[in-house]
Amino acid sequence: MFSLWQRVNALATFSILLLAALSCAASFLDAFNSPSVRAHAEVIKVNRFRKQLTGNDEVSLTLNISMDLQSLFTWNTKQVFVFLTAEYETSKNSVNQISLWDHIVPDKDNANFRVRVPTKYPLIDQGNNLRGKKIDLVLHWHVMPKTGRMIRDKMALSEFYLPDAYT
Amino acid sequence: MGYLGEMVESIRSLQIRHVLTQIISLGMIVTSALIIWKGLMCVTGSESPVVVVLSGSMEPGFKRGDILFLHMSKDPIRAGEIVVFNVDGREIPIVHRVIKVHERQDTGEVDVLTKGDNNFGDDRLLYAHGQLWLQRHHIMGRAVGFLPYVGWVTIIMTEKPIIKYLLIGALGLLVITSKE
Incomplete structure (x- = not known):
């Protein structure tokens, strides 16, 4: 027994x-699930461009961002963390990635949107190399599951040139 | 009389054998747990392959009591990854997301800034006094997998040690008293 x-x-x-x-x-x-993300981002305005007292360049921008992330969602998706980075290369650093804006998308219904936002985090360089610099805007997303493997991916959206002089 | 003595002798030897078997099986349990842990360390390349989320700073993605599986490879650290890092002078490792990366052209060294998704500001206040960036050696691993709730077991056991001792006692008793 x-x-x-x-x-x-x-x-x-x-x-x-x-x-x-x-x-x-x-x-x-x-x-x-093979997602197809459509997104667009552009800089509308340079709000501030100056050299900090520490000698580092600091930029604040206003962005127009739109995206459709609905295809990222499956039944195992808890949320999607999406963020926009500025990426550029300087003589000192081969990679500079700076998060400008981020957002948590809680469900599929809120995954298609358009916003006009000021940068949430300022673009601060390590040094003063930003005048006239070409910046790539890259959208990254991180699919956070209810359980299991986390998925990360990214997509380059657009590029823009910073002004040649401080404001 | 010789017959009785033989019987006592046989019972005694049986008990010793039984006790020895129990000790060995207990040892096997402990060592196999150790083998699994050390094996995971080798496979993931991280000194602690599994961590328990202790704070709500990454909510609603990770809640207190969830566990994360870490992986540490040679790949460079990039923005958006969730890393576990140790700050000098702090015992407990922190799980936060990378929001800034600067990688040196000549040496390939990285400067990394992190932030908790649920925190208002970045982590400079959490770092050691005067520390602006995390370097590679601070980072223990990046989170690749997620399992909810399981970590509550360890949280409860570290916060209420009595439960831990009760559990260990009960398990030990079971192993000792179990037959075959």
């Missing part, structure tokens, strides 16, 4: 295995 303890043990083991298998399956099925 099986004792009570053995029954409880078997039940617990089985349910944990089942949950683990379902979590793996959820992540596995996410791999079949």
